[in-house]
Amino acid sequence: MGGGAGVSIPGTFRIASGRTVFATPETLIGFHPDAGASFYLSHLPGHLGEYLALTGEKLNPAEMMACGLATHYSLSERLPLIEEALGKLVTDDPSVIEACLEKYCDIVHPDQMSVVHRIEILDKCFSLDTVEEIIDSLEREAAETNDAWCSSTLRRLKEASPLSLKVSLRSIRKGRFETFDQSLVREYRMSLQGISKQISGDFCEGIRARMVEKDLAPKWSPPSLEQVSEDMVDCYFSPLSESEPDLELPTKLREAFN
Structure with missing residues (x-):
């Protein structure tokens, strides 16, 4: 969850087990998804990233596999076997690691009620330009269809910080057009x-x-979306003071390592 997910997602191999849960619940504590979240969420199918960032809703292992957040799924009891097998490898060749993982991993599919099967309605609502428009669209869908998912999603949005919702939406939209490094610095x-x-x-x-x-x-x-000004949101994206420099990533060290 949160920053822990940010540490894990850049990995080449991401194993989800039966106990794995994914979420970026920062808007519920008055913050925004960080640690690279605006980059990797914005590259999920459709507008699933906006949905996860704004609502803080959880994904289970099957859903993580379906949208690409996890690369492999394994039963929890097999994890010690995977650790033992990987520990015996004498190479870091990705193809060898992949072959090793495939021996212990399983195929899993999300159930029919999963959000990954709601991409059409999710895109219809969460592709809109503003948080207000997203909420209005969900309210119309809830009224017309009596869909419990719409009602649940609305409740989650109304629990979150209005300012965080607007900041997080803009962040995800920016991440879609940035490199991973640019997203981290921002x-x-x-x-x-x-x-x-x-x-x-x-x-x-x-x-x-x-x-x-x-x-x-x-x-x-502010207590409501209507009271969150554009200037307040802009401030989150403004340069830091002279006494606080921007994040400097160790790119030279990373290139040497690669």
């Missing part, structure tokens, strides 16, 4: 702006409500 800037309290105290309030006092009743500031 997200670092956004994260420092978000925790500075100069724009809003939503991050601290979200942590209080979800993790400290656990009353699940955050008092967001």
Whole structure:
């Protein structure tokens, strides 16, 4: 989840087991998906990335396989066998590792109620330009179809920080046209702006409500989407102060390693 997913997703091989859960729930604590999330979420099928970023909804192992977040699935009890087999390899050749993994991995499919089977309606709603339009579209779908998924999705959106929703939507849209490195540098800037309290105290309030006092009743500031100005969102993407340089990635070290 969250930053932990960000550490894992860039890996060449990503094994999901029966206990694996994926989510980027940052909007529910007044933050935004980071650690590369705006890049890899924006490259998922359709507008699944926007849905996951805004709602913080979870994916199970079968869904992770279906959308490409995981490369392999294995039963949890086989994980020690995989670790043992990989430990005996004397090469880092990807084809050899792939062949080793295939011996222990299984095929799995998401059930018919999964969000990956709702790409058409998901794209219809989450491809829209603003959070307000996304919510309006979901409300129309809920009224016309009485679909429980639409109602559940609306509830998730209305629990999140309004400011975080707008910031996260813009972030995902930017990630679609950036390199992974560019997304990391931008997200670092956004994260420092978000925790500075100069724009809003939503991050601290979200942590209080979800993790400290656990009353699940955050008092967001601003409290509604209508009160979130473009200037507030812009501030998340603005340059840092002279005393706080941008993130500098160790690209030379990485190139030497490769």
